[in-house]
Amino acid sequence: MNDLKLGTEDNRGYWRPNKPIRYPNVFIWPPSLFGILRWIPKYLFPWAFIYALLSVGVFFFLTPPIEAMKSMSISWIGLIFLRNVALLITIVGIQHYWLYIRKSQGTVFKYNRKWPQDRNSSFTFNNQTKDNIFWSLVSGVPIWTMWESIAWWLYANGHIAQLTIGANPMWFVLLWFLVPLLHELHFYCVHRLIHVPWIYKHVHHIHHRNTNPGPWSGLSMHPIEHLLYFSGTLIYFIVPAHPIHFLNVGMLAGLSPAQGHTGFDRVVTGEESTFHLPYYAHYLHHRYFEVNYADGSIPLDRWFGTFHDGSDEAGEKLKQRRIKMNQKRK
Ligand SMILES: [Zn+2]
Ligand SMILES: [Zn+2]
Secondary structure, eight states, X not given: OOGGGTEEEOTTSBEEEXXXXXXXXXXXXXXXXXXXXXXXXXXXXXXXXXXXXXXXXXXXXXXXXXXXXXXXXXXHHHHHHHHHHHHHHHHHHHHHIIIIIXXXXXXXXXXXXXXXXXXXXXXXXXXXXXXXXXXXXXXXXXXXXXXXXXXXXXHHTTOSOBOOTTTOHHHHHHHHHHHHHHHHHHHHHHHHHHTXXXXXXXXXXXXXXXXSOOGGGTTXXXXXXXXXXXXXXXXXXXXXXXXXXXXXXXXXXXHTHHHHTSSBSOEXXXXXXXXXXXXXXXXXXXXXXSSOOOOSSSOHHHHTXXXXXXXXXXXXXXXXXXXXXXXXXX
């Protein structure tokens, strides 16, 4: 498959899609009913739906009984930890194997034609993948499990408002629909915070060493970043929620970053390319640092002047912004 029909490659080996990144016509004024109706299926399918379904499966088949979770115990927390490790290794591993070990589609639709170097001294163990796996498993999964276990313990003991499907079916569905949007909003707030220079230097730089990211880069973060990033669960301590809601946000936060960091725009399947992943925005964040802090449908970066749509004009704007910032510093 030739990706030059849908994009261009510059002389430094960076491929970019021809179409600039666009926000859906949802968070606009005056509101557009047509825009919202067109956006809902794209918002839900396939990924939000897949993660929602996964959280239902995990709730019924891969979670210890609620009675056991009334007291904190290593036995049930350990089981949740092992389940999260297994999910992460399976889902991230498949993407890494397909794109970076088997190299099934070569560099077709890869934003940076270069492969990550085998040896790279800016990473622990001199290796990007090993370093990313280390931070994901040693810090990411334990902290994800910690937030989830606190939620379960509070829920099992009735310390947080409980929601039952039978009593509040409308609120159950509405909140479930909002889970990915709330995650997006929370991620944006945390992400802006960790770009404050001091915090960036001591915390977020771990993630940003991945200038040429791969699936394992997604959850490669400093423990403090993990603590903040997975704290999205807190929302469900406050609003009345069902465990499926906080499980869903855990699945999204834990597993979906791999997709956003594959470094590829599309997955090629036979003669077709599918799953147009609107992840060019986050790739640009890894390349230029001060753009595209948000992920998804809410045009936060456009509102706050940090949006880069991939075009030359946006590149020029960023240059001017950097010149102004440097002048201010002087
Ligand atoms: Zn960042
Ligand atoms: Zn990232």
